[in-house]
């Protein structure tokens with residue numbers, strides 16, 4: 206059983222294929238289009254408008270023109286639009302889930318999870334929209350008054366990746382809407398369809414024309430480069446690879462833009478000998494195989510105390526080996542394809558390098574035969590310390606295991622990376638968990654938990670994993686700036 210072909214066709218027919226500029230769906234200026242493919246089959250799902258530099262300029266014009274009036278709308282009005290969007294996405298959860306599965310490949314159950322997660326940003330920020338506040342105080346010498354207010358930063362450029370097509374968009378759009386900012390959204394060319402449908406839902410929820418403009422394109426730099434140089438732009442928020450983020454930070458320096466950067470990771474997953482191994486294996490499954498390992502939060506290095514390493518590896522490998530790969534629309538599929546051939550080749554080159562360096566594959570270790578970009582869920586043991594797989598983001602269903610003997614050694618191994626997004630620690634000793642957490646260089650910590658993502662939490666990294674936070678009370682601050690007004694002493698004649 207799976208999803209009938211006519212259901213897929215009916216859904217695809219509802220996805221807008223134009224660019225959303227100033228509230229209208231339009232063809233690209235030169236009429237160009239591009240194909241979006243299903244990574245399970247390589248077949249074309251839909252052709253959509255391919256934005257050019259000119260289209261990017263029109264989108265920027267629309268965002269700039271809408272900014273002033275949008276900033277003046279009542280916070281409650283912005284919150285209600287987000288709340289309606291939350292309800293519409295929730296009503297259409299099956300559509301969004303199927304669309305993500307089609308264009309990105311993840312199993313339907315995971316897509317449904319992403320719909321819940323992605324929609325939650327809409328609900329969370331619908332509530333935050335009315336909580337922005339400032340303060341009024343007396344200066345220390347009593348001679349003046351200090352009025353501190355928060356204002357929307359202004360038009361924003363939002364750039365999103367392909368791996369969580371809905372949640373990465375709502376995590377930016379919702380706080381921008383709540384704060385009163387207008388936007389140009391550039392989704393990833395591999396998975397633009399979810400953003401296209403989501404933008405239609407935002408319009409249906411009552412978002413005024415020009416507030417959200419969407420320019421899907423195959424020429425990312427050509428579209429975003431001029432926007433970044435436009436003096437009307439005030440902020441760029443990016444989720445994607447560290448290399449691209451570094452380039453955008455350089456470009457953002459030109460106009461000294463506010464930047465939020467959600468970049469790559471190399472998460473350590475630490476298992477201590479006092480951990481409940483059943484829970485550690487459950488956590489490892491979630492931290493590694495969620496989204497086929499194509500998550501910035503994916504556990505990239507399993508660092509296990511030597512006294513329990515064999516038992517952990519054996520149990521983990523048994524679970525991983527039981528995971529069936531398949532098109533995400535099929536009921537039995539637990540692990541979908543990787544996003545494209547390049548990604549699968551990269552994963553395999555990391556595995557091959559590790560095996561050549563002396564590692565053993567307890568399960569998996571090769572691409573799947575046949576159509577689509579499937580890779581066998583894999584566990585590697587005895588990985589050499591200098592293996593590339595321990596240094597680079599794997600972004601696939603592959604788990605390398607290394608061992609340690611002391612707490613200090615575990616921390617040193619975990620911190621031995623330029624990334625610092627999330628770390629996972631499994632121990633039944635709370636003091637040890639907190640102690641290790643204090644020593645780990647990462648923006649987030651999963652303590653006996655394999656997933657930390659939550660709309661109510663500040664998501665983000667340190668070191669080369671990024672700048673700023675998305676979600677939580679912190680998320681809206683990224684779209685606000687502080688204005689201070691100094692007021693003369695009201696008692697002085």
Ligand SMILES: NC(=O)c1ccc[n+]([C@@H]2O[C@H](COP(=O)([O-])OP(=O)(O)OC[C@H]3O[C@@H](n4cnc5c(N)ncnc54)[C@H](O)[C@@H]3O)[C@@H](O)[C@H]2O)c1
Pocket residue numbers: 364365366367368369373391392393394425426429430444445446447449450452466467468469470500501502598626666670671
């Ligand atoms: N920290 C986080 O929250 C988070 C979340 C999801 C993904 N990621 C990271 O994203 C990466 C995977 O996503 P990806 O492959 O889509 O990343 P990517 O950096 O290749 O692309 C991300 C986005 O940037 C665009 N882009 C690429 N080159 C550009 C340029 N020169 N100018 C402007 N835009 C450009 C892409 O079209 C896409 O929309 C991984 O490294 C992953 O860790 C991080």
Ligand SMILES: O=CCCC(=O)O
Pocket residue numbers: 368369372499500501502658664
């Ligand atoms: O890929 C990174 C995002 C993952 C998440 O938000 O849970």
